[in-house]
Amino acid sequence: MRNEQLIEARKAQGWSQRKVAEAIGATAKQVSAWEVGDYAPSPHYQELLCRLFSQSANELGFIRSIVIVSSEEYGMSAELDHAESIINLSWEAWFASRPARAAQEMFKLLPRLDNMRYSSGPALQILRAQNLAIRSHGLLGALYLDKMENDTAMYHYIVAQGIASDIHDVNQATTYLALIGDVLRRKDDKMTAISRMELALSQAAQASRATRGHILQLLAYTHADTGHANEFEHTISEATDLLSHSGESTDTAQHEFNPFEVFEIRGKANRDLGRPLQAIPFLEAAEKSLQGENVTPRWHALLEISRSQAFCDAGDLEVGVTLAQSGFLMAKQCQSPRQMNRVRKLLRKLESGEHKEDKRVGELKELLYSHYLG
Numbered sequence: 001m002r003n004e005q006l007i008e009a010r011k012a013q014g015w016s017q018r019k020v021a022e023a024i025g026a027t028a029k030q031v032s033a034w035e036v037g038d039y040a041p042s043p044h045y046q047e048l049l050c051r052l053f054s055q056s057a058n059e060l061g062f063i064r065s066i067v068i069v070s071s072e073e074y075g076m077s078a079e080l081d082h083a084e085s086i087i088n089l090s091w092e093a094w095f096a097s098r099p100a101r102a103a104q105e106m107f108k109l110l111p112r113l114d115n116m117r118y119s120s121g122p123a124l125q126i127l128r129a130q131n132l133a134i135r136s137h138g139l140l141g142a143l144y145l146d147k148m149e150n151d152t153a154m155y156h157y158i159v160a161q162g163i164a165s166d167i168h169d170v171n172q173a174t175t176y177l178a179l180i181g182d183v184l185r186r187k188d189d190k191m192t193a194i195s196r197m198e199l200a201l202s203q204a205a206q207a208s209r210a211t212r213g214h215i216l217q218l219l220a221y222t223h224a225d226t227g228h229a230n231e232f233e234h235t236i237s238e239a240t241d242l243l244s245h246s247g248e249s250t251d252t253a254q255h256e257f258n259p260f261e262v263f264e265i266r267g268k269a270n271r272d273l274g275r276p277l278q279a280i281p282f283l284e285a286a287e288k289s290l291q292g293e294n295v296t297p298r299w300h301a302l303l304e305i306s307r308s309q310a311f312c313d314a315g316d317l318e319v320g321v322t323l324a325q326s327g328f329l330m331a332k333q334c335q336s337p338r339q340m341n342r343v344r345k346l347l348r349k350l351e352s353g354e355h356k357e358d359k360r361v362g363e364l365k366e367l368l369y370s371h372y373l374g
Contacts, residue, residue, distance in 0.1 A: 001037045005061035009053040010035075024048040027088060029131075039124045042081045076116065076125045080132065083109055087135050094143060095296035097334045103143050106136045130167050134160045138176070145183065146338050154183045171211040174204040178215040181222070190226045197222060213242035217265060224269030232269050236262070260289040260299065268306050276313035283307045298339070301330035305342050312346060321360040325367055332371065344368060 010020055010031075017035070018028040026045060034041050041049060046062045053060065086109050090102040113136060116129035141156035161176035181196030197219040204212050216239030223231040240262050263286035270279035283306055290299060304327030311320030324343050331339035347368055350361045 003035055003037055003061040005059060006049070007035050009055060009060060013053070020049075020052070023052055025085075027084065030084065033128075039077065039128060042077050045081070076119075076121050079112075080116070080125060080128050083113060083129075083132050087132060087139065090139060094139070095298065097297065099143050099146065099335050103140060106140050106143075110136050127167060130163055131169070131172075134163050134169075134172055134176075137163070141179065145186070146336055148338050148341060150183050150187050154180060157183060170204065170207045174200045174207055175211055175214060177203070178218045182218050185222050185225060190222060193222050194219065194226070209242045213239045216242065217261065221265050221269060224272045227273065229273050232273070236266060236269070260286050260303075263289060264303060264306060267310065271306070271310045271313055276310045279310040280307070280314065283310055296334075297330060298334050298336060301327055301334055301336060301339050303327075304330060305339055305346075309342070309346055312350060317350075317355055317358055317360045321364050324364055328367065328371075340371075 010017070016028075017031040020026075021028045021031045024045060025048070030041075030045075033039055034045075040046075040062065046057055046060075049060060050057055050062075086105055090105045093099075093105070094102040110133065113129050113133045117126060117133060119126065137156040137160035141153045141160065144150075144153035144156065157176050157180050161173055161180060164172035164176060177200035178197045181193040181200065184190075184196060185193035197215060201212065201215050201219065204215055216235050220232050220235035220239055223235055243262070263282045267279045267282035267286060270276070270282060283303065286303055287307070290303070304323050308320050308323035308327055311317075311323060314320075324346055328340060328343040331343070343364075347361070347364050350356065350358075351365070355361055
C-alpha cells in the first residue's frame with residue numbers, strides 16, 4: 001500500500017526522492033520502494049526520516065508497517081539494508097579509484113544475496129534480494145568492462161538481465177540487454193550489438209522514459225561507431241528528449257538526464273564520423289557542464305582523453321598531446337585500464353600518421369613507455 005504520508009512530507013519540502021535519499025544515506029530506489037509500499041523502511045531509516053521531516057513515525061505512516069512486520073522479516077530487512085549499504089559504498093569505492101576493493105566486496109556479498117533469493121522468507125524481501133543481486137552483478141559488469149575483460153563483463157550483465165527478466169522488471173531487463181549489446185560493440189561485433197539494442201528498445205515499450213533514453217544513448221553511439229551519421233542524429237535527439245523529461249528514474253543505474261553525457265557522446269560521435277572540428281565544441285560544452293559538480297574523476301579522465309583525440313585528429317598536436325598526457329595520468333590514478341588504453345591507441349595512430357616525427361608524439365610515447373615498461 002502506498003505511503004501517502006511519506007510522499008506528502010517529501011513533496012511539502014519540494015524535494016526529489018534522490019534528495020531525500022542523499023540526506024539519509026539511502027538510494028532513490030529505496031525511497032521509491034518505501035513510498036509505493038514495496039516494503040517498509042527499517043527502524044534505522046525510519047528514525048532518520050522522522051528527524052529529516054520533523055514528524056513522528058505515526059505521522060509518516062510507519063506505525064502500521066511496524067505492527068504487521070514479523071520478526072523474521074525484520075531480521076531479513078536489516079540484513080538487506082546492510083547489503084544495500086555495501087553495494088552503495090562499493091560503487092563509491094570504484095569512483096574513488098579503488099576498483100579491486102569494490103569487486104572484493106561484491107564477491108563476498110553475492111553468496112549471501114543468493115541464499116536470501118532462494119530462501120523461504122517473505123516475498124517482498126526475496127524480491128528486494130533479487131534486485132540487490134542485479135545491482136551487484138551490474139557493478140561487477142561495469143568493473144570488468146573498465147578492466148577490458150569483456151567476456152567477464154558480459155557474464156555479469158547476462159546474469160543481471162536474467163534475474164531482471166525472472167522478476168519481470170522491464171526497466172532493468174531491457175537496460176541490461178542493451179548493455180550486453182554495448183559489450184558486443186566493444187568486442188567489435190557491431191551489427192549484433194545494434195540488433196541487441198534494438199531488441200531491448202522494442203521490449204522497453206512499457207519501460208520508463210529514462211530507461212528508453214538510456215538504451216537510445218547506447219544505440220546512438222553504436223550507430224556513430226559504425227559510421228551511420230543519420231541514424232546517430234535521429235537516435236541521440238530522441239534519447240535527449242526522453243532523458244530531459246524523464247524526471248526521477250528507478251532503473252538499475254538510476255539513470256537521469258545528464259547534459260555531460262549527451263555532450264560527450266555527441267563529441268565522440270562526431271570525431272568517429274570524421275568531424276573532429278565539430279566534435280570540439282560539444283566536448284567543451286561537456287567540460288563546462290562539469291564545473292561546480294561533485295563528479296567522479298573518471299568523468300574528467302574520459303573527457304580529457306576524448307578532447308585529446310579530437311584535437312589531434314584536427315591537427316592541433318600541441319593541445320591534443322597535452323590533453324592526452326593529463327588524461328592518461330588521470331586514468332592511471334583512477335585505475336582505469338580502458339581509458340589508459342584509449343591513449344595507447346591514440347599514440348599508435350599518431351605514430352603511423354604524418355605527425356610521427358613530431359616532438360610532441362615522442363613526449364607522449366615517453367610518458368606511456370615509462371608507465372608500461374617502468
